[in-house]
Amino acid sequence: MAEERSSLRVDEPVEEPRPSGSALPARRDDLRPYLPGVEPERRLTDWGRSERIEGIMDRYLYDFFYNYWFRVEVEGIENVPADGGALLVSNHSGALPPDAAMIAKAIKEEHPQARSLNLTVEHFFKGYPGFSMLIPKIGGVAAHPANVQRLLYDEQQLVLVFPEGRKGTEKLYRNRYKLRRFGRGGFVEAAMRAQAPIVPICVVGAEEAQPIFAQMNFLRNLTGLIYFPLTPTFPHLGPLGMLGYLPAKFKIRFLEPIRFDEEGMHEDKALVQTYSHEIRARIQENLLEMVGERESVWFG
Amino acid sequence: MSEEATAGALARVGSRRVLITGISTYWGGRLAQALEQRPEIEAVIGVDSKDPTRELERTEFVRVGTQHALLRRIVLAAEIDTVVDTRLLVDSTVASARDTHENNVVGTMNILAACAGADSTVRKFVFKSSSHYYGAEQDDPAFFTEAMRRPHPPQTAIERDIVEAEAAVRDFASKNADVELTLLRFANVLGPDVKTSHTKLFSLPVVPMLLGFDPRYQFVHEDDVVGALAHAVTSDLPGTFNVAADGVLSFTEVVGLLGKSYVPILPPIGTGLAATLARRLGLEIPPEMLGQLRFGRGMDNRRFKSTGFGYRYTTREAVIRLGEYMRLHPILRDAQQPYRYEEEVEEFLRWSPNVRDASFRKDAQLRPNQIAQIQRAIASRSGNAAQPVAGYADLDEDEIVALLPSLEPAQLHALREHERAVGDRERVLSALELALGRAQTTGR
Numbered sequence: 001m002a003e004e005r006s007s008l009r010v011d012e013p014v015e016e017p018r019p020s021g022s023a024l025p026a027r028r029d030d031l032r033p034y035l036p037g038v039e040p041e042r043r044l045t046d047w048g049r050s051e052r053i054e055g056i057m058d059r060y061l062y063d064f065f066y067n068y069w070f071r072v073e074v075e076g077i078e079n080v081p082a083d084g085g086a087l088l089v090s091n092h093s094g095a096l097p098p099d100a101a102m103i104a105k106a107i108k109e110e111h112p113q114a115r116s117l118n119l120t121v122e123h124f125f126k127g128y129p130g131f132s133m134l135i136p137k138i139g140g141v142a143a144h145p146a147n148v149q150r151l152l153y154d155e156q157q158l159v160l161v162f163p164e165g166r167k168g169t170e171k172l173y174r175n176r177y178k179l180r181r182f183g184r185g186g187f188v189e190a191a192m193r194a195q196a197p198i199v200p201i202c203v204v205g206a207e208e209a210q211p212i213f214a215q216m217n218f219l220r221n222l223t224g225l226i227y228f229p230l231t232p233t234f235p236h237l238g239p240l241g242m243l244g245y246l247p248a249k250f251k252i253r254f255l256e257p258i259r260f261d262e263e264g265m266h267e268d269k270a271l272v273q274t275y276s277h278e279i280r281a282r283i284q285e286n287l288l289e290m291v292g293e294r295e296s297v298w299f300g
Numbered sequence: 301m302s303e304e305a306t307a308g309a310l311a312r313v314g315s316r317r318v319l320i321t322g323i324s325t326y327w328g329g330r331l332a333q334a335l336e337q338r339p340e341i342e343a344v345i346g347v348d349s350k351d352p353t354r355e356l357e358r359t360e361f362v363r364v365g366t367q368h369a370l371l372r373r374i375v376l377a378a379e380i381d382t383v384v385d386t387r388l389l390v391d392s393t394v395a396s397a398r399d400t401h402e403n404n405v406v407g408t409m410n411i412l413a414a415c416a417g418a419d420s421t422v423r424k425f426v427f428k429s430s431s432h433y434y435g436a437e438q439d440d441p442a443f444f445t446e447a448m449r450r451p452h453p454p455q456t457a458i459e460r461d462i463v464e465a466e467a468a469v470r471d472f473a474s475k476n477a478d479v480e481l482t483l484l485r486f487a488n489v490l491g492p493d494v495k496t497s498h499t500k501l502f503s504l505p506v507v508p509m510l511l512g513f514d515p516r517y518q519f520v521h522e523d524d525v526v527g528a529l530a531h532a533v534t535s536d537l538p539g540t541f542n543v544a545a546d547g548v549l550s551f552t553e554v555v556g557l558l559g560k561s562y563v564p565i566l567p568p569i570g571t572g573l574a575a576t577l578a579r580r581l582g583l584e585i586p587p588e589m590l591g592q593l594r595f596g597r598g599m600d601n602r603r604f605k606s607t608g609f610g611y612r613y614t615t616r617e618a619v620i621r622l623g624e625y626m627r628l629h630p631i632l633r634d635a636q637q638p639y640r641y642e643e644e645v646e647e648f649l650r651w652s653p654n655v656r657d658a659s660f661r662k663d664a665q666l667r668p669n670q671i672a673q674i675q676r677a678i679a680s681r682s683g684n685a686a687q688p689v690a691g692y693a694d695l696d697e698d699e700i701v702a703l704l705p706s707l708e709p710a711q712l713h714a715l716r717e718h719e720r721a722v723g724d725r726e727r728v729l730s731a732l733e734l735a736l737g738r739a740q741t742t743g744r
Contacts, residue, residue: 034602036546039616046548046598047442048516126595127438129512129568136516146441146448150600 032154047118048136057138058105065098066105070205070250073300077110079199079254085152086257087191088117088160090201091179091283092168094210095229096242099203103160104139106252118151120161124226145190152194161187163276170215170227176207177291179284185276192266192275197257200279202286205250208297249300251290255282315382315424315533316342319375321411322387323347323361326494327428329354330526331386335533339671340710343664345378347371348387351641358664361646366407371414375422382424382533383415388465390430390486391497392458392586404461405468412472415479424480426532427469431487431544431599432459436591442516443548443600446485446540456587482532487544487599488592490618491522492625497589503626504583507555510571511564515596518548521613521621531609535708541604547615548598557616558623566593608707700728704735712736 036046044050066072080086090103104117120143125131141147143161151157162168167180191198212229219235220228228235233244258279265271294300318335322328323346335341336357344358349365364370366387375383387407389400408427415422434440435450454460466483473481488498501507520528520543528543555562566574566585571594575585585593605611613621649655649662658667666674695703707715716732719725 031600031602031606034605036601036614039547039614042547042549042553042616044550044553046516048514048548048550123439129510131512133512133514136514141442142439144439144441146443146445150443 035154044137047141049139050137053134053137054139058108062101062105065245066102066109069245069247070098070102070209071300072102072106072250072252074106074110074252074254076254076256077106079257080107080111080115080158081197081199081257082111082113082115083156085156085194085196086158087148087152087187087194087196087198088158088201089187089198089279089283090160090162090203091177091287092162092164093171093176093203093207094169094245095212095227095231095234096210097162097169097206098209098245099206100160100162102206102250103201103203103252107158115158117158117160120148120159122166122226128224145186148187148190149194152190152196161190163187163280166226170212170229172215173207173211173213176211177204177287179280179287182276182280185272188272188275188279189266192260192272195260195263197259198275198279199257200255200283200286202253202255202283202290203250204253204287204290204294205248205297208248209245209250211246248297249294251294251300253286253290255286316340317378317380318344318382318384318533319378319380320344320346320359320384320386321348321366321371322385323356323359324350324352325386326353326522327386327525327529328384329356330522331384331529331533332356332359334526334530335359337674338530338534339666339674340534343378345374345380347374351643353639353641355639357662358666360650360664361641366403366410368410368413371411372420375414375420379421381421382426383411383422384426384428384529384533385411386428386529388428388430388462390432390458390462392456392588393497393584397457400458401461404458405464408465409468412468416472416476420476420479422479424482424533424536425469425473426482426529427466427484428529429466429469429483429485430462431485431542431597432462432588433466433485434597434599435459436515436595436597438595440595440597443598444542445600446542446603455591458586458588480536480538482537483540484528484532484543484604485540485599486525486528487518487520487542487597489522489525490519490622492622492629494522497584497586499622500584501589502555502558502560502622505560507558507560507562508565508578508583509551509555509562510566510568510593512568513594514550514552515593516548516550516598517554517592517596517615518544518598519615519618520545520611521618524611524613524618527612528604528609531607535607537607539603541607542599542601543604544599544601545611545613545615545618546601548596549615549619551593551596554619557619558626568594697725697727701731704731707735709736 043052080088088103090099092099100119104119107117108114117139119140121135121140123142123144125135125140126142141151148159148161151159163182164180165183171180188198210231212231214230216228216230231241231244232246234241237244258275318341320328320332323332325348328346328348329352332344332346333354333356335344336359345360345362346352346356347362347364349363352361362374364374385408387403389395389403392400395403415425433450434444434448435452435454437450437452439451441448454463469481469483473479489496490499524545525543552562571590572587575590578585646662649660655661704712712732712735716729716736719728719732
């Protein structure tokens with residue numbers, strides 16, 4: 001999850017003119033029965049997600065990359081729960097990161113339930129013309145704690161977060177497979193609040209698929225993008241060079257879920273930090289193990 | 301249960317003597333018309349500085365602006381227990397920034413001053429606010445809940461006014477603990493009778509939009525706005541509530557449902573400048589709308605739904621209704637004469653001893669035969685007059701107990717009578733007693 005803000009807390013109490021709670025019995029606790037129903041005539045969800053556009057992307061891009069280009073290998077798909085909300089936490093890399101799409105595709109292809117995945121993205125994308133139209137349509141949701149809470153708890157969906165955020169995607173090739181800081185543990189807090197399990201994920205291959213040799217700050221400022229990388233194909237091959245991935249072999253490993261069944265765990269900041277470090281350590285450990293076992297970057 | 305008993309039970313509920321400020325606005329007029337139809341509302345008094353724009357029956361109109369000394373005398377004299385403030389302007393194109401501020405902030409403060417104090421009879425204050433309170437920014441959540449504040453201070457004059465007015469209202473509520481405050485934040489309204497900057501945009505042959513953006517939009521139908529205000533008057537709902545229809549659409553989806561096409565001609569950079577240019581060409585795009593055209597806004601409407609309010613239209617249905625109206629409008633344009641308030645006629649019908657035929661007389665009170673008529677209408681609408689809750693016989697014990705918190709005290713009374721007569725189930729009765737006790741401790 002990207003930057004957490006403290007001003008907009010999900011659990012901020014409603015300002016009530018008088019303290020008597022009995023006039024509103026148990027209303028605030030669980031509003032899930034009041035979620036709006038689905039209108040079958042609509043082609044978009046309330047989040048702006050479009051099945052049609054997702055289908056097009058899947059057919060013409062994801063399918064090719066998943067099956068032929070990256071030849072994705074998946075381990076431990078059974079760790080993704082078949083129902084209920086769950087927070088998927090992964091390492092993150094690549095200038096235009098292919099890891100999110102590949103994880104989503106892996107769950108669609110390998111999981112018996114073929115559940116759809118919501119990807120959390122930076123708020124930046126909502127403000128950038130073009131991106132702001134496309135990202136919600138293919139399942140991107142701004143990384144706001146309230147959004148994650150609604151998806152995990154109220155709508156019982158799968159949410160994918162990259163706690164490294166931008167720090168992961170802008171790191172250079174020489175720092176590959178070294179996890180960055182995991183934010184302030186906001187993702188653990190979100191999972192605890194929603195009482196949803198966390199499924200850690202390790203992705204190997206994305207670092208080599210689009211190595212970043214340098215960051216060009218001058219061009220970043222000129223375009224207003226969040227970063228402007230130099231990759232084997234970008235920027236000299238134009239904007240489509242962003243899709244110029246090298247055919248590295250992808251391996252995705254889903255680790256054992258971590259469950260948070262107790263109420264109010266998210267209020268214990270020390271506990272949140274402990275879990276955050278623990279999850280980061282587990283992903284790092286598994287990543288190094290997977291890289292160590294790998295004989296070839298291109299053939300696995 | 302007999303008709304008299306229902307009427308008796310209804311008469312005991314919350315608000316009975318209602319003052320509506322801004323009776324000449326569309327919302328004030330519509331709300332008064334809705335409350336006139338409710339026999340438990342004894343008196344409806346509307347104040348405004350302009351003539352009413354909708355025909356009123358038993359509502360009494362007093363021409364007074366927001367002078368608090370005058371208002372206070374009316375409130376005390378009529379023993380008003382509920383004040384509904386419907387005056388808030390939410391569109392910066394309808395009045396100058398100065399007049400808007402005068403109306404939204406100073407006017408609200410004056411009305412609050414008229415209701416404040418230990419000797420005041422006011423027990424409930426309903427304030428019509430707007431979702432502009434939340435603004436529209438890049439780092440907004442996808443669904444604003446009532447507990448959230450806007451992430452950044454307001455940039456436009458109208459948003460500043462709304463935030464300031466709400467602060468004044470909340471301050472009033474905290475200083476007058478015996479007054480129950482219901483604050484309703486309405487999404488952008490759609491409907492045949494309201495002209496907003498959005499409906500003006502949608503009625504263009506080709507709808508302009510911001511290049512590279514497809515914002516999320518949530519609307520509420522005008523009938524649901526009136527329904528929500530009436531619901532707030534007739535039930536006890538302390539707190540803040542979002543009022544927005546189910547469903548958040550994207551802008552292109554809205555335009556598609558209206559059967560129009562869109563053209564992304566507003567540039568993403570220098571949008572304010574382009575809006576100024578468009579104003580010269582006769583297309584008003586107010587600044588508070590630019591944020592929505594870029595980032596959109598969604599609200600969580602579940603809290604208000606959980607109080608028992610049911611929306612008649614989803615956002616999609618509201619848009620479709622508007623589309624139908626826009627197709628019919630050129631044909632029907634001159635079919636109906638707009639209502640004009642005639643002061644002398646109104647006075648004559650109300651007060652003259654020469655009005656002999658009672659059906660013409662505009663009475664401030666409902667006559668018993670009118671009450672019976674309304675009761676019958678309500679009963680036939682809900683299908684079964686003998687059941688205080690629709691489909692009561694089909695519910696089992698658990699479902700009834702789960703239902704109780706959402707009911708009015710009067711309905712609880714009626715339900716207790718009904719249960720004693722029909723089911724006499726111990727568990728249901730004890731739960732009823734508990735719910736009634738709780739209702740009484742909150743001072744209803």
